[in-house]
Amino acid sequence: MEALLSLIIGLLTACGIYLLLRARTFPVVLGLSLLSYAVNLFLFAMGRLTIGRAPIITPGAAGYTDPLPQALVLTAIVIGFAMTAFVIMLALKARAELGNDHVDGTHEPEKII
Numbered sequence: 605m606e607a608l609l610s611l612i613i614g615l616l617t618a619c620g621i622y623l624l625l626r627a628r629t630f631p632v633v634l635g636l637s638l639l640s641y642a643v644n645l646f647l648f649a650m651g652r653l654t655i656g657r658a659p660i661i662t663p664g665a666a667g668y669t670d671p672l673p674q675a676l677v678l679t680a681i682v683i684g685f686a687m688t689a690f691v692i693m694l695a696l697k698a699r700a701e702l703g704n705d706h707v708d709g710t711h712e713p714e715k716i717i
């Protein structure tokens with residue numbers, strides 16, 4: 605199972621980096637999303653999720669689950685959603701002003717007939 609999770613994290617990271625290097629804005633947004641998913645899975649996997657244990661230390665408890673990785677992933681999900689919405693709005697504004705959706709904005713605008 606660990607090898608499968610490592611493979612999934614590596615595949616998400618590789619696909620995210622590949623899409624980030626594209627010349628259009630929509631693949632860049634998808635690449636950022638895939639990279640954030642990979643980081644979230646990595647953080648969650650490093651937290652050593654234990655099933656059936658309480659996240660709060662109580663007297664007499666046999667063990668506990670570390671709540672920090674879960675809190676970090678939850679915060680990263682919310683921040684990632686907000687940043688994705690922000691980048692989409694920037695891409696739409698650039699498309700409206702420049703007439704194309706290239707990342708650098710130097711290509712000729714498309715002719716509408």
